[in-house]
Amino acid sequence: MSRDAFFCKEWLPNYRLLSPNDINELIAETTSDGRVVVKNICDSDQPCNWETTIVPISQISEKIHRIWGAANHLSSVSDSPEIRDVINKNLEQVTSFWTDFSQNKALYKIFDNLRRGISKTSHPQQHKVLCDYIRDFELAGAHLEDDAQLNFKQNTIELNKLAQRFSENLLDSTKATAIKVDLNKEGIPIKSLEGIPTHVLELSKKEAKKRKVDGYVFSLQPPIYLPILEYSSNRSLRFDMFCKYGRRSSDIAEEGSLFDNSPIIGKILKLRYQQAKILGFSNPAELSLATKMANSPEDVVIFLKELAAKAKPFAQKELDKIKDYSNQIESIRKVEPWDIPFISEKLKKSRFSIDSEELRNYFPLSKVLSGLFETVKNLFGCEILKEQENTAEILWEQSVQVFKVVSQGQVTGYFFFDLFSREEKRGGAWMDECRSRIKYDSGVQTPIALMNCNFSQPIADEDVFLTHDEVVTLFHEFGHGLHHLLTEIDYLEISGISGVEWDAVELPSQFLENFAWEYDTLQKISKHKDTGLPISREMFENIYAAKNFNSGLQMIRQIEFALFDILIHKELNGCERLNDNQVYKKVLEILEIVRGEISVIKQPSFVLFPNSFSHVFDGGYAAGYYSYKWAEVLSSDCYARFEGKNDREKSILGDSFKKEILSRGGSREAIISFRAFMGREPKSDAMLKHLGLVNTSS
Numbered sequence: 001m002s003r004d005a006f007f008c009k010e011w012l013p014n015y016r017l018l019s020p021n022d023i024n025e026l027i028a029e030t031t032s033d034g035r036v037v038v039k040n041i042c043d044s045d046q047p048c049n050w051e052t053t054i055v056p057i058s059q060i061s062e063k064i065h066r067i068w069g070a071a072n073h074l075s076s077v078s079d080s081p082e083i084r085d086v087i088n089k090n091l092e093q094v095t096s097f098w099t100d101f102s103q104n105k106a107l108y109k110i111f112d113n114l115r116r117g118i119s120k121t122s123h124p125q126q127h128k129v130l131c132d133y134i135r136d137f138e139l140a141g142a143h144l145e146d147d148a149q150l151n152f153k154q155n156t157i158e159l160n161k162l163a164q165r166f167s168e169n170l171l172d173s174t175k176a177t178a179i180k181v182d183l184n185k186e187g188i189p190i191k192s193l194e195g196i197p198t199h200v201l202e203l204s205k206k207e208a209k210k211r212k213v214d215g216y217v218f219s220l221q222p223p224i225y226l227p228i229l230e231y232s233s234n235r236s237l238r239f240d241m242f243c244k245y246g247r248r249s250s251d252i253a254e255e256g257s258l259f260d261n262s263p264i265i266g267k268i269l270k271l272r273y274q275q276a277k278i279l280g281f282s283n284p285a286e287l288s289l290a291t292k293m294a295n296s297p298e299d300v301v302i303f304l305k306e307l308a309a310k311a312k313p314f315a316q317k318e319l320d321k322i323k324d325y326s327n328q329i330e331s332i333r334k335v336e337p338w339d340i341p342f343i344s345e346k347l348k349k350s351r352f353s354i355d356s357e358e359l360r361n362y363f364p365l366s367k368v369l370s371g372l373f374e375t376v377k378n379l380f381g382c383e384i385l386k387e388q389e390n391t392a393e394i395l396w397e398q399s400v401q402v403f404k405v406v407s408q409g410q411v412t413g414y415f416f417f418d419l420f421s422r423e424e425k426r427g428g429a430w431m432d433e434c435r436s437r438i439k440y441d442s443g444v445q446t447p448i449a450l451m452n453c454n455f456s457q458p459i460a461d462e463d464v465f466l467t468h469d470e471v472v473t474l475f476h477e478f479g480h481g482l483h484h485l486l487t488e489i490d491y492l493e494i495s496g497i498s499g500v501e502w503d504a505v506e507l508p509s510q511f512l513e514n515f516a517w518e519y520d521t522l523q524k525i526s527k528h529k530d531t532g533l534p535i536s537r538e539m540f541e542n543i544y545a546a547k548n549f550n551s552g553l554q555m556i557r558q559i560e561f562a563l564f565d566i567l568i569h570k571e572l573n574g575c576e577r578l579n580d581n582q583v584y585k586k587v588l589e590i591l592e593i594v595r596g597e598i599s600v601i602k603q604p605s606f607v608l609f610p611n612s613f614s615h616v617f618d619g620g621y622a623a624g625y626y627s628y629k630w631a632e633v634l635s636s637d638c639y640a641r642f643e644g645k646n647d648r649e650k651s652i653l654g655d656s657f658k659k660e661i662l663s664r665g666g667s668r669e670a671i672i673s674f675r676a677f678m679g680r681e682p683k684s685d686a687m688l689k690h691l692g693l694v695n696t697s698s
């Protein structure tokens with residue numbers, strides 16, 4: 001393929017033409033070019049300046065990020081043995097390039113000198129770029145002795161490999177397990193499938209057909225697993241699903257220890273502690289916070305425990321109500337974790353006359369998208385239009401849609417929407433960068449975002465209907481997308497979400513979620529399947545009242561994850577001397593302690609959630625899971641200013657939010673952007689109020 005088909009600055013990159021072979025070649029080519037660029041800068045006897053140093057480095061980094069990003073993207077959305085092979089083959093090469101780069105002592109010195117020469121007042125953006133580089137050089141050990149540097153580099157390469165293994169294991173273990181329900185001679189399922197939504201049954205029949213068996217095959221993919229836990233009246237089926245899901249990638253998984261992540265967790269933690277020590281930090285949590293808004297691991301623990309203390313009484317009350325209600329609907333003597341989603345759903349329906357599956361009929365994807373785009377236009381003044389050019393030939397999958405963002409008549413960015421679940425796609429929802437905004441002498445390179453969800457696949461050519469939760473997820477990812485797309489920063493390193501502190505990255509996404517709970521927005525995004533009517537005022541009141549149903553329990557669950565994450569990266573000093581299994585055991589001990597202190601729902605010991613905790617072992621959330629709550633404090637605080645305002649007022653506020661937060665990227669510290677918009681420091685009151693976790697006087 002031609003290089004331009006992928007590395008283009010204005011038009012859309014072609015993913016379809018990008019064969020595994022091309023990826024291999026482009027990675028080899030760009031990393032080798034990168035080494036030449038670095039060498040030329042280090043060997044040069046000319047005085048260094050921005051144009052001769054940072055510009056060429058930015059340009060080549062951009063190419064490496066782009067091609068490696070594409071390989072990782074393809075591995076996430078269309079996993080195959082070929083693409084896994086590409087990742088595994090090149091992982092070492094790419095990691096090695098970046099480690100050599102950030103450990104380069106000569107380059108470190110050159111950058112440090114440059115920083116001294118660039119004034120923060122007259123060139124604040126360039127100054128910030130250089131400060132970030134210097135910090136990253138130091139976090140990669142550029143200042144260390146050679147032995148320590150080498151050790152650090154080898155550990156980094158090993159850690160990346162382990163993360164990839166963790167993710168492959170989880171995908172494989174999820175795929176390896178399914179529950180088959182046969183039909184009897186009369187063609188009736190031999191187990192009760194009562195309550196399971198029709199679209200889930202359809203998908204399961206389709207899955208059975210694919211596997212050439214009769215009956216139904218229920219996979220552990222979220223669009224199947226979650227509705228079964230929520231709706232199936234068959235308790236033993238729920239239990240069965242729950243067990244299999246909780247045991248994924250452990251040695252008690254359905255397939256045995258074939259995809260066991262336990263030793264990998266042990267290895268990862270040992271290496272993370274070693275890395276922190278090499279750099280002079282007490283533990284990996286401290287190292288992780290060096291690039292975040294939060295000051296210290298202790299501050300994070302206090303933050304989480306304070307929130308837990310506020311949420312726990314509410315969570316306990318919610319659980320008691322679930323238990324009370326179970327007596328009325330089921331003859332369940334003891335409510336177990338696999339009963340809670342089911343009873344909760346029934347309780348929610350009885351209290352708010354809402355059935356999430358019924359509500360689904362109001363949210364055809366096409367209407368949700370047009371309403372979302374209208375909301376965004378009113379808030380931030382940009383238009384979102386479907387790309388009319390023939391995009392099919394550049395896509396990795398035919399159901400992906402391409403849109404462009406138009407501001408003041410100019411196309412300022414694009415995004416790819418890959419919204420449906422597939423077996424070869426990883427679970428969850430996420431936004432990735434495909435291309436970043438950069439200003440060149442020849443013009444501006446427009447940013448491109450990749451937004452991915454896991455909604456049920458359309459059956460035939462019909463419109464897909466979303467649950468309200470899925471609508472909220474879509475708004476969330478779109479908030480990330482806008483952060484990347486509405487940037488006005490000219491430098492790769494700090495444009496869009498680049499250079500933004502990790503615990504502030506969720507601010508725009510969680511901020512946008514709030515609009516999916518407003519009456520005005522719901523009018524724009526809903527249209528009933530049969531009646532064609534939007535959500536009525538009365539239904540809205542119900543949906544809104546139900547919004548905080550079980551919010552205490554949810555908050556507690558999030559805090560449990562976050563506290564577990566920060567503690568395993570803070571409390572396991574000395575684990576480097578233990579074997580993998582011993583470390584894993586310590587991890588489970590910490591899990592027990594956290595559950596004992598925080599949880600209100602006792603999980604059975606076979607739920608080995610660390611083994612599928614991708615955020616922390618395979619994503620970038622190590623000692624950073626608290627970021628969700630941290631950023632929610634910020635986003636709720638910002639959103640509170642929009643509450644109860646009319647469209648005109650919202651668009652004025654939206655403009656200011658765009659100017660001070662969305663467009664700024666990582667060009668300044670998140671707290672400065674926050675203060676610029678809010679005029680003060682963050683407070684958690686708005687978040688607790690939005691979640692209904694405050695005692696009202698009534």
Ligand SMILES: [Zn+2]
Nearest residue numbers: 476480506509
């Ligand atoms: Zn997010």
